[in-house]
Amino acid sequence: MYKLQIMDKRYFELWATIGEIENAYGVNYVTAWSWCRRGEIPRAYDLLTTKFARAQGLRVSAKSLDLWHRQHKQRRVECRKLGIDVSDIDAVPMPDLPFKGAAK
Template sequence: MSRYFGIWSSIGEIEQDYETTYTAAAAWVRRGEIPKAYDPVTIEVVRARGFETCRDDLDRWHLNLKRQRLRLRGSDASVQIGQGLPLPVRKIEAQSEAAE
């Protein structure tokens, strides 16, 4: 989910979109994940910012992050959290891909 954070230019924007505290938004960024309990809000926020995502994408994202964390605990390897996970897609990109 860390790549989802690229749709915001600051933690303050996340704070405003989720109507939460700056401390909570900063913790999400540090962790690289917005809690699963916020998935319905995340879908609306992502859409309002001009991207497309759905519950299934977010479920896969949470599952893949969980797997990455488990692998990291079992090894000394350093892996960037969120690497290779599905990203939200701009509506225009989704429409052009569907047309192809």
């Protein structure tokens, strides 16, 4: 069984359900589920991710998103070295989300 990383009450602190992610990005459910399982939304969607985060009152910058993606890349490398699945958040923790508290 896979563990989905559910932060507090929402996925990526932006959505309550995987279906909301599916609708927000215009992707199918399996794609949205895969993003949750990996703990990362692909870099190609950064503009939309920024839009959604700001709509939720969170601050996010291109720099923080870039760092998040680089940390995820390093995490994937580490998981491969250890021979574990990327969904194993106990073995190799997920990087912190790039979003910061309520926007001012």
